[in-house]
Amino acid sequence: MEQTNSIEKQIEDLRNQIRHHDYLYYCLDNPEISDFEYDKLFKQLQKLENENPLFITPDSPTQRVSGSVVSSTFKQVKHNTPMLSLDNSYSVEDVFAWNERIKKNLDGDIEFIVEPKIDGLSASLTYINGSFVSGATRGDGEYGEDITENLKTIKNIPLKLLKNESILCEIRGEVYINKKDFQQLNDSLLDGGVTKFANPRNAAAGSLRQKNPKITAERKLSFYVHSFGQVQGIELNKHSEFLDFCSKIGFPIQKDIKVCKNIKEVIDFLMYLQENRDNLPYEIDGAVVKVNDYNLQKIIGYTNKSPKWAIRSYNFKCNFA
Numbered sequence: 001m002e003q004t005n006s007i008e009k010q011i012e013d014l015r016n017q018i019r020h021h022d023y024l025y026y027c028l029d030n031p032e033i034s035d036f037e038y039d040k041l042f043k044q045l046q047k048l049e050n051e052n053p054l055f056i057t058p059d060s061p062t063q064r065v066s067g068s069v070v071s072s073t074f075k076q077v078k079h080n081t082p083m084l085s086l087d088n089s090y091s092v093e094d095v096f097a098w099n100e101r102i103k104k105n106l107d108g109d110i111e112f113i114v115e116p117k118i119d120g121l122s123a124s125l126t127y128i129n130g131s132f133v134s135g136a137t138r139g140d141g142e143y144g145e146d147i148t149e150n151l152k153t154i155k156n157i158p159l160k161l162l163k164n165e166s167i168l169c170e171i172r173g174e175v176y177i178n179k180k181d182f183q184q185l186n187d188s189l190l191d192g193g194v195t196k197f198a199n200p201r202n203a204a205a206g207s208l209r210q211k212n213p214k215i216t217a218e219r220k221l222s223f224y225v226h227s228f229g230q231v232q233g234i235e236l237n238k239h240s241e242f243l244d245f246c247s248k249i250g251f252p253i254q255k256d257i258k259v260c261k262n263i264k265e266v267i268d269f270l271m272y273l274q275e276n277r278d279n280l281p282y283e284i285d286g287a288v289v290k291v292n293d294y295n296l297q298k299i300i301g302y303t304n305k306s307p308k309w310a311i312r313s314y315n316f317k318c319n320f321a
């Protein structure tokens with residue numbers, strides 16, 4: 001009994017160490033140990049799990065690539081809360097007009113948060129008691145496809161949350177591929193005589209919707225959080241707090257986001273993103289401006305397709321001084 005307990009504990013300790021190093025490496029870009037030391041921990045865990053298969057759990061870092069699941073079709077799943085789309089704006093005037101519309105019945109300046117809109121594919125991840133249990137594409141917003149096994153292969157998606165504060169938590173975000181990894185993928189496809197992808201979005205979508213998760217695992221896909229579905233047991237007041245919270249529990253958060261005190265700051269940051277888009281490691285197709293405060297979001301409300309408290313800004317020319 002003693003012996004069993006200590007092996008189980010050893011396994012869990014190794015898993016927690018690996019999760020911590022995965023987080024530092026894949027989410028914070030700030031590793032503490034060498035690849036060699038990491039591989040040593042990983043092999044130790046694999047060995048103990050192989051010797052004690054009863055202790056293998058689906059949220060173990062060794063379980064990212066399932067050996068045998070090769071489905072012929074993806075199962076349809078209904079989203080608990082619909083995955084909405086965003087209204088568009090095409091000019092500075094559009095953004096000002098949106099601001100005027102939403103502040104009509106509100107007092108004072110509104111605080112906003114601006115995030116790049118990385119060109120990828122949206123996905124919803126469900127965690128129960130801190131463990132990743134399933135994930136789906138957006139689909140038509142109401143029904144998506146079950147791509148759990150493929151999502152598990154994405155290294156910066158945690159299989160177990162670093163802190164386990166909620167019974168149910170649906171985290172939504174975008175799966176994408178960095179410019180550098182896109183280039184490498186296309187080069188390797190060309191070498192193999194396979195047609196290359198036209199753009200990073202197609203590459204992300206094509207890689208994620210593979211019937212064989214082993215192929216998805218070979219593609220260097222990344223994920224970032226942008227919203228949530230159903231969440232139980234977490235009280236937060238602002239979207240910026242939600243993003244900080246997600247970062248603390250092990251999710252990757254975009255670096256180039258900004259909380260803005262007023263609409264002028266929003267426009268400045270949109271300009272900044274636009275001017276610097278070539279220097280960003282990923283391709284963007286505009287940016288998303290959101291009202292930061294959840295109470296205000298609730299007051300401003302939704303149409304049946306999209307939130308009125310958010311707007312997507314396509315790239316536009318700067319036409320004011």
Ligand code: IVH
Pocket residue numbers: 083084085086115116117118121122123138173174226227288306307310312
């Ligand atoms: S917010 C609809 N934030 O854009 C409210 N969406 O056109 C929740 N997207 O399906 C989404 N980056 O997949 C939001 N920073 C971001 C985003 C983002 C990309 C995608 C998202 C959504 C689509 C809507």
